[in-house]
Amino acid sequence: MRSLAQHEHHAAGATQTSSAARLEAQGDAAAQTLTVRLGPLNLPANSDHTAVAQAPMVFLDIPFDGWITAYHPRLVDEAGQPEPGRLLHHVAFYNTARPDFLCPSKQEHIFGAGGEMNDWPALPGVGYRVHKGDRIRISTMFHNPTETGYPRTWLEVKLDYRTATQGEPLKSIYPAWFDVGECGDSAYNLGPGRTLKMSQFKLGFSGRLLAVGGHMHDYARQLDLFNLTRGEDLTALKAQLDFAGRIQSMPIVRFTDRGGYKLDKGDLLRVSAIYDNPLGKSIPEGAMGIVVGYFLPDNDAELAGLKKQ
Secondary structure, three states: OOOOOOOOOOOOOOOOEOOOOEEEEEEEOOOOEEEEEEEEEEEOOOEOHHHOOEOOOEEEEOOOOEEEEEEEEEEEOOOOOEEOHHHEEEEEEEEEEEEOOOOOOOEEEEEEEOOOOOOEOOOOOEEEEEOOOOEEEEEEEEOEOOOOOEEEEEEEEEEEEEEOOOOOOOEEOEEEEEEOOOOOOOOEEEOOEEEEEEEEEEOOOOEEEEEEEEEEOOOEEEEEEEEOOOOEEEEEEEOEEOOOOOEEEOOOEEOHHHOOEEEOOOOEEEEEEEEEEOOOOOEEEEEOEEEEEEEEEOOHHHHHOOOOO
């Protein structure tokens, strides 16, 4: 599921936009896929996000009625050849018509990815419910920490879906974003050495977590999700790093073998993020810590009825 992760983040100074960047969408009704492309972006070598002309915020109108079942992100050049995932700081998809059930002040955050570029895989029998005409807001940020320039980069996200008229209806799942920034900005300053940041969420609905993944940045160590009400560890997600401490991937943990991890209304969950920064100095907005899960409610009508205020 991972990149199971992303967040609303507006970094200071990252205000320059690329007038050349545009959104394209191509559907394949037979394969039931919708490929969304954003670009092209000019990403000079050794450029942080403040030095890159960012794509403007764009909107996608969903062209079908049914369920999104999986998300497959990648970066490519003009010829469709892969480029390093590290060029993507983040991408986030939001349903503009619905609030997030954990953070009602925010639009529902349905998909996110970072430099790890992991898929959100399909799970049998479930999907994220959408209707034709639903407006999805797409927010991105790019940078280039490599020694190579990439002058015409495209972000592609392929959505797998099932139409409402095909077969038995799927059960509707809702992305649950357990962010150490709680319902505020996901990014925070990363101090030197070992650091720990935590937050808590009280659930307003009962249901089951079917799977979880996570999102962190360079020098990450681990994300933990703990049920304080029951005194139970849900999961510990250990970051996979390269030799320089750069984030490579985050694991996915599934609970489908037992029908999901049961959560009750009122349960108090704690999320925590551990980093170990070897640079001896603080990195401004250098950290994030988000556990993201697929939540299957006991009563779908309660969540389906949520509307953006």
